[in-house]
Structure formats: C-alpha cells, structure tokens
Amino acid sequence: MSERTIELEILRYNPATDEAPWYQTYTVPCQEEWVVLDAINYVKDHLDSSLSYRWSCHMAVCGSCGMMINGEPMLSCKAFLRDFGRKIRVEPLSHFPIERDLVVVLDDFMEKLPRVKPYIVRDQEKPIEEGEYKQKPFELYEFKQYSMCINCMLCYAACPQYGLNSEFIGPAALALAHRYNKDSRDEGRDQREEITAAHDGIWECSFVGACSEVCPKAVDPAGAIQQMKLASTMDWYLERLGGVGARVKRSLSSRRTSK
Amino acid sequence: MSRKPFVRPVPATTWYMRNGRYLRYMAREVSSLFIGLYMAGLAMGLMRLAQGPDAWNAYLTALSSPLALVFHVLAFAFATYHATTWFNATPKAMRIRWGDGYVPGPTVVRAHYALWGLVSLVILVLVGVI
Ligand code: SF4
Numbered sequence: 001m002s003e004r005t006i007e008l009e010i011l012r013y014n015p016a017t018d019e020a021p022w023y024q025t026y027t028v029p030c031q032e033e034w035v036v037l038d039a040i041n042y043v044k045d046h047l048d049s050s051l052s053y054r055w056s057c058h059m060a061v062c063g064s065c066g067m068m069i070n071g072e073p074m075l076s077c078k079a080f081l082r083d084f085g086r087k088i089r090v091e092p093l094s095h096f097p098i099e100r101d102l103v104v105v106l107d108d109f110m111e112k113l114p115r116v117k118p119y120i121v122r123d124q125e126k127p128i129e130e131g132e133y134k135q136k137p138f139e140l141y142e143f144k145q146y147s148m149c150i151n152c153m154l155c156y157a158a159c160p161q162y163g164l165n166s167e168f169i170g171p172a173a174l175a176l177a178h179r180y181n182k183d184s185r186d187e188g189r190d191q192r193e194e195i196t197a198a199h200d201g202i203w204e205c206s207f208v209g210a211c212s213e214v215c216p217k218a219v220d221p222a223g224a225i226q227q228m229k230l231a232s233t234m235d236w237y238l239e240r241l242g243g244v245g246a247r248v249k250r251s252l253s254s255r256r257t258s259k
Numbered sequence: 260m261s262r263k264p265f266v267r268p269v270p271a272t273t274w275y276m277r278n279g280r281y282l283r284y285m286a287r288e289v290s291s292l293f294i295g296l297y298m299a300g301l302a303m304g305l306m307r308l309a310q311g312p313d314a315w316n317a318y319l320t321a322l323s324s325p326l327a328l329v330f331h332v333l334a335f336a337f338a339t340y341h342a343t344t345w346f347n348a349t350p351k352a353m354r355i356r357w358g359d360g361y362v363p364g365p366t367v368v369r370a371h372y373a374l375w376g377l378v379s380l381v382i383l384v385l386v387g388v389i
Pocket residue numbers: 148149150151152153154155156171172175211214215216217218219220221
C-alpha cells in the first residue's frame with residue numbers, strides 16, 4: 001500500500017463565532033485506495049476534532065456524505081483520492097444554507113418531499129383478503145430506476161434553477177413523484193399534478209441536465225421531469241378535447257393491467 | 260446554541276460561468292437566438308417577394324453582402340449545435356416500450372437524424388435542387 005500526502009482545503013463555518021465561511025487547509029497523509037471521506041475522517045480523528053460533516057454508510061447507500069469536491073457535487077465516500085490532484089477543495093453542497101462546516105440545512109427538501117405524495121395513492125384500497133397487487137416485469141421496470149434515489153441532494157446542488165429559485169420543487173422530489181406516477185398500483189397522478197405541474201414544478205426546469213450527470217444512482221431526474229412535461233402537456237390537450245379526450249385519457253390509464 | 264445558517268448567494272447574472280456544464284447549456288439556449296434572427300430574415304424575404312420583383316432582387320443582393328454571409332455561416336453553425344444537442348437529449352423524454360424494456364436511446368437519436376435527413380431530402384426535391 002503506497003502512501004501520499006494531499007492538501008485538503010475545507011470550507012469552515014462556525015455559526016457561534018464566524019460571520020462568514022472561510023477556508024482551512026489540512027495536510028493529510030493518505031493511503032492510495034482512500035476516498036475523500038477517509039481523508040476527512042483522518043482530519044477529524046487526528047488533526048481537528050471540531051470539524052463537522054455528515055456520513056454514515058461509507059458505501060454510497062445512505063446519501064448523507066454529499067459535498068462539493070473541487071466544485072462538483074459528489075458523495076465523498078465514492079470520490080477516490082487517486083482521481084484528484086494533490087490539492088482538493090471540499091465545500092458544503094451548493095444551494096443549501098450552511099448549518100456548520102460541511103453540514104447543510106435540508107429543511108427545504110424535507111418540506112417539499114411530502115407535497116408530491118411520494119407513496120402509493122389509491123382511490124379505494126383493495127381489502128386485504130383480495131390479496132396483493134401484482135405487477136408484470138415491465139411494470140416494475142417502468143419505475144424501478146426512479147426508486148433508487150438515496151436523497152443525497154447532489155442533484156439540487158447541481159441544479160442552477162434551484163440555485164436561482166429555491167421555490168422550485170427540484171429534481172429528486174419530482175423524480176420521486178414520477179416514480180409513483182409510473183407505478184401500475186398508483187392512482188394519484190392527478191393529485192400530484194396539482195404540485196408537480198404548478199408554477200414551481202416541472203415547468204421551472206429548463207433541462208440543463210446537470211442533475212442526471214451528477215446523480216450517483218443513475219436515477220436520471222432530468223429524464224423523469226421531461227417525461228412528466230410530455231404527460232402533463234398531453235393531459236392539457238386531452239382536457240380541452242372534452243368527452244373524446246376524457247375517453248382517450250381513461251383508455252391510456254386502463255392499459256395498466258393490475259388495478 | 261442558537262442556529263445561524265449561512266446562505267451563499269448565487270450570482271444572478273454570472274452563475275453559468277461556474278462550470279463547463281452550465282456554459283454548454285447557455286450555448287444551447289443562445290443558439291436559439293440565431294435561429295430566431297434567421298427566421299426573421301426569412302419572413303422579411305417573403306414580405307419582399309410579395310412586394311414585387313424589384314424588392315425581391317434588392318433582398319437577394321442584400322443577402323450576398325459579406326455581413327449577411329458571415330451571419331448565415333454563424334446561424335448554420337448554431338442551428339446545427341441546437342439541433343444536435345436536442346436530438347441527443349430526446350431519449351430522456353421519449354420512452355417507447357420495446358418488449359420488457361424501452362427502445363434503446365441511441366436508436367431514438369438515430370431515428371431523429373434519419374427523419375431529419377428524409378425531410379431535408381423531400382424539401383430539396385420539392386424546391387428542385389435535386
Ligand atoms: S436523484 Fe440522484 S442525485 Fe438526486 S437525491 Fe436522488 S440519488 Fe441523489
């Protein structure tokens with residue numbers, strides 16, 4: 001195992017003593033196979049115990065270790081040191097207020113997420129005696145990708161629209177809305193559209209596509225949002241077609257077999 | 260200890276300078292400006308055509324000025340950039356079922372190019388170029 005030394009430049013902010021964030025540089029002896037999170041853990045354990053940051057799983061599952069690494073939103077447990085130079089700049093995720101050091105305030109997302117009803121909505125629940133809701137392989141395939149989200153917020157840190165207008169529902173919440181819209185067991189799309197197709201929903205997206213490029217789980221929120229734009233545009237026209245439109249809409253949704 | 264979250268402002272006019280990804284996006288958006296200008300020129304041509312042969316000939320002469328040529332080369336370059344970026348983005352929005360999956364992205368993109376070629380061909384035939 002070879003060792004090398006890197007310089008970590010970390011944005012620090014202590015709400016009790018600092019007026020504004022500032023950079024502090026640490027010299028860290030690293031192992032070749034380390035990720036950025038290992039280097040930060042080294043700082044915490046050996047150099048400066050006052051450093052605050054979030055992490056838990058160290059395996060790109062919990063979604064809590066997102067940071068800006070050389071200006072790019074990344075999971076610090078998935079960012080290998082060998083892919084960077086000797087100097088690495090680490091900052092809290094962009095577009096979120098800084099609570100302290102690398103910890104950001106996530107209240108905004110926590111408030112938005114339930115608004116898109118990220119759960120299965122039924123007009124009427126089937127009694128338990130009637131058994132489970134069955135799905136065909138393709139019906140699972142249709143939404144599975146969008147269910148892989150780990151709420152790491154990298155997409156919000158990458159999205160310039162969210163940076164400019166924090167009212168925007170944003171990539172991950174919209175992708176989750178799409179995940180349930182696409183689920184053959186769900187009947188809540190009309191209810192979700194009240195939020196997703198409203199002013200701060202999908203139409204706030206100008207398809208920069210940055211969210212999908214930084215997503216560590218290949219969720220492709222940009223794709224989900226464009227598909228929702230298509231669906232909601234179709235709805236708009238069908239609604240204006242009166243009875244014929246309503247019939248087309250019904251037949252489109254009754255293609256879902258496993259109601 | 261009371262909370263005092265620090266909000267970093269996003270520069271409203273220069274935000275797209277922050278990285279290459281945003282710059283490419285802005286280039287795509289700006290390209291539509293050139294397409295808009297080109298369309299305005301085309302509409303003006305139609306107006307001149309309706310006004311009679313003199314007006315039309317003056318319009319043609321204006322088109323062959325160096326400035327107009329430079330503009331058209333630029334507009335063509337931007338239109339190509341605009342079209343290719345959007346064509347390449349189509350698979351994200353167009354999910355067409357194919358068995359237990361979707362038509363692969365590259366196929367969707369190629370279909371767009373094929374259709375583009377076909378439409379161009381029909382137009383060229385219609386106007387008698389080929
Ligand atoms: S969509 Fe991707 S980038 Fe966004 S929160 Fe979910 S996993 Fe993270």
